[in-house]
Amino acid sequence: MGNWQDNRIVDLFGIELPIIQAPMAGATTPEMVIAASEAGGLGSLPAALLTIEQTKASLDQIRSATSKPINMNFFAHANPAADPVAQMAWRTALAPYYVELGLDPAAPVPAAGRAPFDDNYCGLVESYRPEVVSFHFGLPGPELLERVRQTGAKITASATTVAEARWLAERGVDAIIAMGLEAGGHRGNFLSDDMATQVGTMALVPQIVDAVSVPVIAAGGISDRRGVRAAFVLGASAVQVGTAYLFTPEAKVTAFHREALKSARDDNTAVTNIFTGRPARGIVNRIMREIGPLAKAAPAFPTAGGALAPLRAVTEKESRSDFSNMWAGQAASLAREMSAAELTRYLVEAD
Numbered sequence: 001m002g003n004w005q006d007n008r009i010v011d012l013f014g015i016e017l018p019i020i021q022a023p024m025a026g027a028t029t030p031e032m033v034i035a036a037s038e039a040g041g042l043g044s045l046p047a048a049l050l051t052i053e054q055t056k057a058s059l060d061q062i063r064s065a066t067s068k069p070i071n072m073n074f075f076a077h078a079n080p081a082a083d084p085v086a087q088m089a090w091r092t093a094l095a096p097y098y099v100e101l102g103l104d105p106a107a108p109v110p111a112a113g114r115a116p117f118d119d120n121y122c123g124l125v126e127s128y129r130p131e132v133v134s135f136h137f138g139l140p141g142p143e144l145l146e147r148v149r150q151t152g153a154k155i156t157a158s159a160t161t162v163a164e165a166r167w168l169a170e171r172g173v174d175a176i177i178a179m180g181l182e183a184g185g186h187r188g189n190f191l192s193d194d195m196a197t198q199v200g201t202m203a204l205v206p207q208i209v210d211a212v213s214v215p216v217i218a219a220g221g222i223s224d225r226r227g228v229r230a231a232f233v234l235g236a237s238a239v240q241v242g243t244a245y246l247f248t249p250e251a252k253v254t255a256f257h258r259e260a261l262k263s264a265r266d267d268n269t270a271v272t273n274i275f276t277g278r279p280a281r282g283i284v285n286r287i288m289r290e291i292g293p294l295a296k297a298a299p300a301f302p303t304a305g306g307a308l309a310p311l312r313a314v315t316e317k318e319s320r321s322d323f324s325n326m327w328a329g330q331a332a333s334l335a336r337e338m339s340a341a342e343l344t345r346y347l348v349e350a351d
C-alpha cells in the first residue's frame with residue numbers, strides 16, 4: 001500500500017503511482033521514460049533540445065517498449081527578435097575567457113536553440129497521441145492548444161506563482177505543476193521574471209491548491225520519501241521529481257555533472273540566467289561565480305548559450321565544468337543512486 005490517498009492525478013492520467021518523472025531536456029533518455037512509466041509512474045519526454053526527427057525516434061523507441069501512459073513536454077516560449085547590440089555586449093563580457101582559452105572572440109558562434117512548441121511538434125502530438133502533454137513557460141497559442149486538446153491528451157503546465165496557476169486554470173489545463181524555487185532546471189515563470197519574489201514549494205503548493213479547482217502536482221526540492229509525503233500533506237495530488245532522476249543510470253549527464261551532483265549541498269546551487277538567458281537552477285560553477293549568477297548582459301532566451309558554446313567545447317573535453325550548466329535542485333544531496341524504476345517505486349513506498 002502506498003503513502004497517498006488522493007487519486008485525482010492517478011485517475012486523470014491513467015497511471016498507478018502519483019509520481020511524475022520530470023521532463024529534463026538534455027538529461028532524460030527514452031530509457032528513463034520507459035522505466036518510469038513501466039514502474040507505474042508517468043515517464044516524460046522533453047522535446048526542447050530534440051529535432052523533430054530525434055523526437056520521433058525517441059517516441060518510436062518508447063512506444064515499442066511500453067504501452068503505459070507517457071507525457072510529452074514542450075517549451076512554450078516565443079523566440080526573440082535578433083538583437084545584435086545585446087549579442088555584442090554578451091560577447092564582450094565573455095571575451096576574456098576566449099582569450100584565456102586561445103579562441104578568437106570575434107569568430108562566429110553557433111545559434112543556440114531551445115525549440116518552442118509549434119505546428120511541427122503539434123503534428124507529432126497528433127500522430128503519437130501521448131496521454132499527457134506538459135508545457136513550460138506558459139502555454140502555446142489557443143489554436144495549437146486546441147489541437148492538442150482534440151487529441152484527448154491531458155494538458156498540464158508549470159506555475160511558479162498563484163497568479164500563473166490561475167492564468168493556466170482559466171485556459172483550461174487539466175492539472176497544474178506547482179514549481180517551487182527549490183527546483184532544478186529552468187524556472188517555469190512566465191507572468192513575471194522577478195526572481196526575488198519567486199516562491200518556495202512549501203508555501204506555493206497549498207496556496208495554489210486553494211486557488212484552483214484542478215489537481216496540483218508539486219515540484220521542486222522533492223528527492224526523497226519525506227518530501228513526497230510532505231507534498232501530499234500540503235494538498236498535492238502527485239509530485240514531479242527531477243533532480244533525483246539525474247542520479248539514475250538512465251540519465252544522460254556528463255561525468256563532471258554526475259560527480260558534482262554526488263557532492264551537491266543545500267547551498268551550492270543558484271538560479272542563473274547566463275547559460276540560456278532565462279533563470280534556471282544549477283550547481284554553482286566558475287562562470288556563474290564570476291559573471292553571474294544573474295547577469296544583466298545575458299541576452300534573451302534561448303540565445304545566451306551560443307557564445308558559451310566554443311568555451312564549453314574546449315573545457316568539456318578536459319572534463320572541466322567552468323562554462324557548462326549543471327542543472328540541479330536544492331535537494332540533490334537527498335537523492336540516492338538507484339535505477340529509474342526503483343526510484344519511481346521508492347518515492348511512494350510506505351515506510
Ligand SMILES: Cc1cc2nc3c(=O)[nH]c(=O)nc-3n(C[C@H](O)[C@H](O)[C@H](O)COP(=O)(O)O)c2cc1C
Nearest residue numbers: 022024025046136183184185220221242243327329
Ligand atoms: C536537468 C534538468 C532539466 C530540466 N528540463 C526541463 C524541461 O525540459 N522541461 C520542463 O518542463 N522542466 C524541466 N526541468 C524542470 C523539471 O521538470 C522539474 O520541474 C524540476 O526538476 C523539479 O525540481 P527538482 O529538480 O528539485 O526535483 C528540468 C530540470 C532539470 C534538473
